[in-house]
Amino acid sequence: MNEASIDESRPRVSHLELAVAFNYIALASFGGGLSAWAREMLVVRKRWMDDDEFLSAMTMCRILPGANQVNMAVFAGTKMRGGSGAVSAVVGLCCVPVLLMLVMGYVYFRFKEVPAIHGILHGASAAAVALTVAMVIKTGRKCLTGIIPIALFGLAFVLNGVLRWPLLVTLAIVAPLGLLWAWPRGRPVDDGQPAQ
Known part of the structure; x- marks a missing residue:
């Protein structure tokens, strides 16, 4: 850098x-x-x-x-x-x-x-x-401002904090769910091309 x-x-x-x-x-x-x-x-x-x-x-x-x-x-x-x-x-x-x-x-x-x-x-x-x-x-x-973030937090806490699953396994489960929830839907994608 x-x-x-x-x-x-x-x-x-x-x-x-x-x-x-x-x-x-x-x-x-x-x-x-x-x-x-x-x-x-x-x-x-x-x-x-x-x-x-x-x-x-x-x-x-x-x-x-x-x-x-x-x-x-x-x-x-x-x-x-x-x-x-x-x-x-x-x-x-x-x-x-x-x-x-x-x-x-x-x-x-x-x-x-x-x-x-x-x-x-x-x-x-x-x-x-x-x-x-x-x-x-x-x-x-x-x-934690909605149902889904609270549910994801709860899931991560249970898997890692209560069940003592390894962090990588917890992330492998929770991270894709978080990405699916946060992925932008129905919004136009700016591809950098000028409008015609």
Whole structure:
């Protein structure tokens, strides 16, 4: 990707601002909840995307191979500053958390028998679950606006969340149904040819 792929309708964002924003996402989501913090930063605070674009990007990032938030950093960085922006966003997302993980790993394996460590980890997990539920509620209002989207959501939840079917199998069932439902019908197709 090159600088020509930058979305010119958005304000010019520096590489440092991209790195700092994604570093904030990574650090604020201690214990989990990365998607919730990504939405908070990219949609609510920075307004680099709207809810619809964030949901579309997050869907793509979850379907494609790799870590969801690294994919999101590449998406947002490329959108704002092209290929170099993608690098800035990924470095911002990963650099400090990797250093913290090395330190925390050392501390955990050195003091893992201390009961206070278990309490801290349980508290962080509860906060992460709450953030994820809050994001689902906020984004669900935007995309679950009819019977069919709610049914597709319910089907995916039952197949993957309740029955524990693999994600690829769930997607192989739900994605074609979603495409069939969303496919444009009865609208003229613009083939790029001038009207005669």
